[in-house]
Amino acid sequence: MREAALGELCTVVPSVEMGDELAYADLSGHHAQHPGEAAWAAAAARALAQGLGIAPAVGVAGSRFTAWMAARVSTPRHVRRVRPGEEAAFLAPLPTGLLPVDAAILARLGTLGLDCLGVVAALSPADLGRQFGGDAGLAVHRFARGEDEAPVTPATAPRTLVERRVIEGGAADRELLSRCAERACADLGGRLREQGLSAGRLGLVLEGEAGPVASGTRVPPAPAGSPAQLWAAVLGLLGALDPTGPVTGLRLEVGELSTASGRQVELWRRGDAERDAVAHAVARLQDRFGTETVVRPRLTLDPGDMPERRFAWEPATPRPAVTVGGRR
Structure with missing residues (x-):
């Protein structure tokens, strides 16, 4: 009970x-x-x-x-x-x-x-x-x-959530796999948002008739707590997978769940919320299109007289690593 x-x-x-x-x-x-x-x-x-x-x-x-x-x-x-x-x-x-x-x-x-x-x-x-x-x-x-300050000590709850999709007849088409993964992200991300949780790690398994044909895990650039954030992380992982046969099922698992600590961004107010939004947008862009997509200026030590030499461009943040595995 x-x-x-x-x-x-x-x-x-x-x-x-x-x-x-x-x-x-x-x-x-x-x-x-x-x-x-x-x-x-x-x-x-x-x-x-x-x-x-x-x-x-x-x-x-x-x-x-x-x-x-x-x-x-x-x-x-x-x-x-x-x-x-x-x-x-x-x-x-x-x-x-x-x-x-x-x-x-x-x-x-x-x-x-x-x-x-x-x-x-x-x-x-x-x-x-x-x-x-x-x-x-x-x-x-x-x-x-009524002034005691003892905090709530959370009990150990299931730390993973899973969403699975069955693909009738099997598929190898990337577009079909992408649509299937996006629907899984929508449902699983909705569950995260309803429970006020964020995922610090996710895993994607492409299943065949005899077992997994490709799998991968990764740490998203920022904890994912909504369908959009989860899809942005899964999209990069899906592109790195190379299934060895027809895919009959897709299983998406999120772990390292924690209480979501972010807040809704107020677009028309300057301050921390604005910086949070920029940081998350940068992470998503780099995750999907590569590290060099977003750059920031850095002052040079010896700028000289020419204005264009006063700063140099460098990547804004490093891109997180992706672990990919498969059975051949």
Whole structure:
């Protein structure tokens, strides 16, 4: 059940930490299909309900402990969201026995008559430090105010995605293979984009009646997280393959998956986004047409008097290597 739940959540949220009866998901950033944390969290709950037939209670907050408490007070098929700045007020009436700290600290809090988190949060970190030690006292204070900063530790999820296409009757025509590969990129790139993932490595296998007739792997110039980015990388790899017989199937596999960290480029604003767009465009051009396609100027040490000698042209970036294999 735990592995099945992890698989369902990973179809919606790229970073998931699984426990025995609860799971933490990182909803930072933006999702193309689910605007806002509440909608994203509801989509994760629907994935569990549809895939496993369970009705989870969901809590959304800026820290692990607050999100956990929000899920506890929520009801199945509902999302309880604690907005930024409302953490301390939300936690205040809850009993101190819910704090994720050592049992000895909980017993001491009871002895002192500190029976709810609001009372604990009203104390200073110094007061709590004198009772429990500096680090433990500070941790108790942060938990009580909803200010703990423990990150989500992602569970190990399947790190590869595969898309396969069958070519009826076999083919050796490059144009047909190209169209087949492009459709595979469209579907697989769509899955990457929906899950908020980027691929750091890809492999392409051309299959024949008796087994592979050509195969290759490569590292794309930039992590591929969309159909267009994946197709740009696959196109260069496909051109390097030399199948030894008719191709009856095509299998595209992406690996080294990670959470997509890029952002949508704003074309009409100067700054980092503009540089990111230029860097990705340069990488795609060089990958398809060669290293010398895009060059940049470099100031010369001794320019002399003629303006055209003041700089020299050099390739903008090195081209990534491609590993190709086949069976003969």
